[in-house]
Amino acid sequence: MHAIARGMRHGFDILDATGLQSGTVYPILRRLEDAGLLRSRWEAVERARAEGRPPRRYYELTGAGAMALQEALARHPEVLDAFAAPGSVPQPRPA
Amino acid sequence: MTRPDAPVPESADEAAAAAPGVALVRWLSWLVPSTRRAEWTAEWEGELCHAWRQRQRTADDTTFARAALAFRALGALRDALWLRRHHGAHDMLDLDLKYAVRGLRRRPGFTAVVVLTLALGIGATTAIFSVVNGVLLRPLPFPEPDRLVYLRGHPIDGDVAKVGTAQSYLDYLDIRARARSFSSLAAVRGGTQTLTLPGSEPALVSEAVATSNLFPTLGVAPALGRGFVPDDERPGSPAVAVLSDALWRDRFGGDLAVLGRSIRLDGEPVTVVGVLPPAFGYRRSAQLWRPLVPTRIDMERGTHQYAVIGRLAAGVSLEQAASEARAIARGLELQYPADNAKRGARLEPMRDVLVQDARPALLVLFGAVALVLLIGCANLASLFLARAAAREREVAVRAALGAGRGRLLRQFLTESLLLTLIGGAAGLGVAWGGMRALLALAPRTIPRADEVALDLPVLAFLLGASVLTGIAFGVLPALQLRRGAASVASLKDGARGATAGVARRRLRHGLVVGEVALATVLVVGAALLLKSFWLTQRVDPGFAPDGLLVAQLELPSTRYDAPAKVVRFYDRLRGELEGVRGVQSVAVAYEHPLGEGWTSSFTIEGRDRPPVGLEPEARVRPVQPGYFKTVGVPLLRGRDVTERDRAGGAGAVLINEAFARVHFPNEDPIGRRIDRGTWFEGMPASYEIVGIVADEPFLGLGRAADPALYFPHPQFPMSAMWIIVRSASADPRALAEAVRERVWRLDPELPLDEAKTMREVLGSSVAEPRFNAALLSLFAGAALLLAAVGTYGVLSYTVLQRTSEIGVRMALGAPRGRVLRLVVGEGVGVAMLGVALGTATAFAFARVLSSLLQGVDERDPVVFGGVAGLLTLVVVAAAYLPARRASRIEPVVALRYE
Numbered sequence: 001m002h003a004i005a006r007g008m009r010h011g012f013d014i015l016d017a018t019g020l021q022s023g024t025v026y027p028i029l030r031r032l033e034d035a036g037l038l039r040s041r042w043e044a045v046e047r048a049r050a051e052g053r054p055p056r057r058y059y060e061l062t063g064a065g066a067m068a069l070q071e072a073l074a075r076h077p078e079v080l081d082a083f084a085a086p087g088s089v090p091q092p093r094p095a
Numbered sequence: 096m097t098r099p100d101a102p103v104p105e106s107a108d109e110a111a112a113a114a115p116g117v118a119l120v121r122w123l124s125w126l127v128p129s130t131r132r133a134e135w136t137a138e139w140e141g142e143l144c145h146a147w148r149q150r151q152r153t154a155d156d157t158t159f160a161r162a163a164l165a166f167r168a169l170g171a172l173r174d175a176l177w178l179r180r181h182h183g184a185h186d187m188l189d190l191d192l193k194y195a196v197r198g199l200r201r202r203p204g205f206t207a208v209v210v211l212t213l214a215l216g217i218g219a220t221t222a223i224f225s226v227v228n229g230v231l232l233r234p235l236p237f238p239e240p241d242r243l244v245y246l247r248g249h250p251i252d253g254d255v256a257k258v259g260t261a262q263s264y265l266d267y268l269d270i271r272a273r274a275r276s277f278s279s280l281a282a283v284r285g286g287t288q289t290l291t292l293p294g295s296e297p298a299l300v301s302e303a304v305a306t307s308n309l310f311p312t313l314g315v316a317p318a319l320g321r322g323f324v325p326d327d328e329r330p331g332s333p334a335v336a337v338l339s340d341a342l343w344r345d346r347f348g349g350d351l352a353v354l355g356r357s358i359r360l361d362g363e364p365v366t367v368v369g370v371l372p373p374a375f376g377y378r379r380s381a382q383l384w385r386p387l388v389p390t391r392i393d394m395e396r397g398t399h400q401y402a403v404i405g406r407l408a409a410g411v412s413l414e415q416a417a418s419e420a421r422a423i424a425r426g427l428e429l430q431y432p433a434d435n436a437k438r439g440a441r442l443e444p445m446r447d448v449l450v451q452d453a454r455p456a457l458l459v460l461f462g463a464v465a466l467v468l469l470i471g472c473a474n475l476a477s478l479f480l481a482r483a484a485a486r487e488r489e490v491a492v493r494a495a496l497g498a499g500r501g502r503l504l505r506q507f508l509t510e511s512l513l514l515t516l517i518g519g520a521a522g523l524g525v526a527w528g529g530m531r532a533l534l535a536l537a538p539r540t541i542p543r544a545d546e547v548a549l550d551l552p553v554l555a556f557l558l559g560a561s562v563l564t565g566i567a568f569g570v571l572p573a574l575q576l577r578r579g580a581a582s583v584a585s586l587k588d589g590a591r592g593a594t595a596g597v598a599r600r601r602l603r604h605g606l607v608v609g610e611v612a613l614a615t616v617l618v619v620g621a622a623l624l625l626k627s628f629w630l631t632q633r634v635d636p637g638f639a640p641d642g643l644l645v646a647q648l649e650l651p652s653t654r655y656d657a658p659a660k661v662v663r664f665y666d667r668l669r670g671e672l673e674g675v676r677g678v679q680s681v682a683v684a685y686e687h688p689l690g691e692g693w694t695s696s697f698t699i700e701g702r703d704r705p706p707v708g709l710e711p712e713a714r715v716r717p718v719q720p721g722y723f724k725t726v727g728v729p730l731l732r733g734r735d736v737t738e739r740d741r742a743g744g745a746g747a748v749l750i751n752e753a754f755a756r757v758h759f760p761n762e763d764p765i766g767r768r769i770d771r772g773t774w775f776e777g778m779p780a781s782y783e784i785v786g787i788v789a790d791e792p793f794l795g796l797g798r799a800a801d802p803a804l805y806f807p808h809p810q811f812p813m814s815a816m817w818i819i820v821r822s823a824s825a826d827p828r829a830l831a832e833a834v835r836e837r838v839w840r841l842d843p844e845l846p847l848d849e850a851k852t853m854r855e856v857l858g859s860s861v862a863e864p865r866f867n868a869a870l871l872s873l874f875a876g877a878a879l880l881l882a883a884v885g886t887y888g889v890l891s892y893t894v895l896q897r898t899s900e901i902g903v904r905m906a907l908g909a910p911r912g913r914v915l916r917l918v919v920g921e922g923v924g925v926a927m928l929g930v931a932l933g934t935a936t937a938f939a940f941a942r943v944l945s946s947l948l949q950g951v952d953e954r955d956p957v958v959f960g961g962v963a964g965l966l967t968l969v970v971v972a973a974a975y976l977p978a979r980r981a982s983r984i985e986p987v988v989a990l991r992y993e
Contacts, residue, residue: 011138011142012142012167015167021170022167022168022169022170022171022173023171023172023173024170025170026171026173027173027174027177030174030177030178030181034181043141048141051148052148053141053144053145053148054140055137055141056138056141056142056145057137057141057142
């Protein structure tokens with residue numbers, strides 16, 4: 001969630017940011033979406049077409065998700081440190 | 096959440112197809128619940144394509160990048176499984192399965208009966224199929240086996256006694272030189288040799304003598320050493336041999352140093368140059384192979400002793416090659432009219448020739464076991480129908496709550512398929528055990544038995560049989576249910592009488608009729624085989640087999656190179672054996688009474704000479720004095736062979752009854768003369784008929800004998816002879832050791848196969864019919880039992896359904912006897928129809944069995960009548976139990992019965 005909050009909104013970007021396996025990340029995304037903490041949207045078709053590829057799905061935090069994230073970060077501040085390490089976070093990409 | 100509503104651009108589709116991992120994702124998408132599938136696939140494709148584009152843009156189009164992306168795509172499996180687990184709760188297949196499993200666990204008795212029936216049915220069918228597959232269907236273990244053919248002799252006028260399938264060496268050479276349709280043609284014949292190894296008894300080994308191109312023709316190379324080279328065929332070149340794997344292991348302990356070793360065959364040194372691979376699948380009985388070095392007898396065009404096998408040249412069809420072979424045979428017939436008259440040629444695929452004897456019996460057994468499976472299916476369908484009726488209300492409720500017809504059909508199919516798959520899995524064990532038992536019990540005559548295995552085709556068959564079975568007995572009740580479920584009427588209907596009930600009862604009756612009919616077919620088949628077997632056992636063998644011991648001897652031509660030496664040896668041996676304590680009499684003969692032997696042509700003097708190639712044929716059976724007395728074949732007229740019938744004396748011959756019947760129907764044959772040319776130098780060419788003996792069963796017990804000629808051995812001195820000893824005591828086996836000892840006293844280098852009692856020879860001659868009859872009887876018994884259980888089940892259920900009706904009848908004064916008759920009558924009606932149908936079917940298909948029957952007409956009225964009676968009796972007996980139950984119903988209880 002923190003990765004998403006920082007702008008890593010596509011599945012594979014989250015993999016890159018967290019270093020986790022796809023088989024771990026995707027079920028987490030499904031679970032968070034089911035819990036109402038995330039919602040997903042599809043990127044604009046024109047944009048995908050311009051790049052000659054199918055559209056991607058992106059995730060964003062809901063209000064409840066943002067609150068849950070704040071609570072979690074308060075309890076586990078070390079997560080912030082992990083992301084603060086230089087070079088470990090790719091530049092956020094607009095949707 | 097929104098989904099992409101605009102169509103995906105074409106170029107995007109191409110991009111998706113190119114990106115690594117997309118194919119995997121698309122394949123995995125079938126695991127995802129259908130409601131989420133499209134969206135899920137789009138998400139994964141989107142990510143993979145985007146990542147691939149990025150990699151391409153950075154020119155990172157390496158194998159490593161591809162692998163990394165494919166690895167990432169592997170995570171889709173976990174994702175898909177997660178979705179399936181958490182969002183697939185409403186997935187229909189899961190639901191159906193869960194429901195089916197729950198239903199089956201709730202009725203363990205029902206499940207056990209069904210699974211057991213299926214395991215036995217599918218398992219037994221698969222076991223037989225494994226043999227059918229290994230023997231009849233599987234390709235021969237050679238490269239391009241379909242191009243291997245036999246080129247066989249073929250009588251143009253259909254007279255198989257005149258023109259056999261074997262070829263002469265000279266014909267083989269001519270055909271090989273002229274034919275263009277074959278990439279190679281090889282000739283091979285069987286034989287025996289005496290193998291003498293230091294420190295062990297001399298042993299008779301079977302050999303195959305082949306042209307040097309045989310192994311290349313088959314496409315097989317020796318596992319050790321070399322095969323034959325053309326030089327090995329040249330007369331005078333050093334004698335060489337190739338060992339079979341079995342002989343190499345048994346006699347040489349699998350010693351790698353065997354190559355180059357000299358062994359003695361018939362007393363002559365022969366160098367071992369190769370060992371064949373263990374899986375060599377041609378003439379497996381041959382223990383060693385020698386190159387064909389033509390002998391004097393090979394130079395006679397009239398001596399046919401070779402099988403010719405060929406490999407079709409590339410692009411040549413069987414038909415093209417066959418027509419060329421026919422043309423060449425025609426040319427040879429014109430060129431050599433004396434030896435090749437009426438001699439045509441025909442090509443047969445090698446596999447067909449190798450398995451032709453086993454085919455009819457195997458197919459009959461396979462058909463029989465498939466019928467048993469079908470009867471089992473009918474029983475299960477009946478069981479399922481009963482269960483479906485019991486669940487009618489439940490189904491009606493589900494239909495009323497919105498379950499569609501398709502849904503219900505699928506639910507029931509899932510249940511039956513689940514059951515059959517469990518049954519099939521259990522059947523695998525039965526199949527394995529059954530296959531092993533079959534191979535252990537089957538007569539040795541089954542060819543290719545060592546190639547039988549539970550391999551992929553057999554497992555595919557098992558799976559196919561399971562699925563088909565599941566559909567077979569799952570669909571019928573399901574279709575019935577559809578009808579029942581369609582109307583909410585059945586909700587109101589209650590337990591008493593409904594149109595669906597009547598239709599179902601009719602269907603169940605139909606199933607029982609089918610079962611009884613199929614069982615009738617099987618029982619008729621088994622009864623025919625049993626009767627045939629019983630008759631051959633009871634038939635008078637025509638000689639006295641008890642107390643006889645037989646053993647075959649073959650004198651090596653190297654040391655016994657003159658007829659006089661052969662005759663002297665056997666004369667002396669006979670004298671030696673007659674002196675053994677416990678021996679009542681001794682015979683020496685070219686064949687024992689059950690040995691088929693061979694035929695040769697002859698002419699009757701004083702009659703018009705038939706055209707060349709059309710002379711009559713008779714079995715040639717040289718004997719020493721005392722043969723007929725020892726084996727117990729009565730001399731009908733004239734005199735026996737005596738010591739006075741010597742090599743230089745006047746030719747004498749005895750004939751059998753068949754000979755007299757065929758060639759002298761209205762004349763006295765005694766005193767007439769037979770001319771059969773000079774076979775052995777210095778022997779008479781003309782023989783006077785001096786006696787007539789009764790027919791021997793040399794073509795098999797119960798089969799009519801051919802004409803046969805019994806020459807005195809000194810006038811027809813064959814070197815391979817049988818020693819037949821009649822024991823004074825009941826157990827002739829006790830003499831075996833003494834016989835061996837006396838043979839070796841005369842010649843310590845002679846091989847002697849284990850002596851057998853005549854009863855053993857008799858037993859192995861009927862091993863095959865006994866095996867077929869036993870197996871078919873087993874299947875018929877199972878069919879009978881299943882049909883009885885089926886009838887019992889259906890009538891029990893009818894009684895249960897009609898309990899109230901029967902109660903009303905009895906309350907109104909119907910006597911118990913009438914109720915009993917009512918139910919039994921229903922059973923008898925069903926039985927009659929089934930038996931009639933079955934008898935008609937069996938009658939129509941009786942010809943299938945004809946090749947397996949002996950002495951019994953395939954439409955034997957006694958068998959057909961007896962089986963019809965038996966089946967009726969069984970069905971009535973099966974109907975009696977439920978009928979008795981019905982007649983004991985208490986009206987008061989019955990009327991309350993719901």
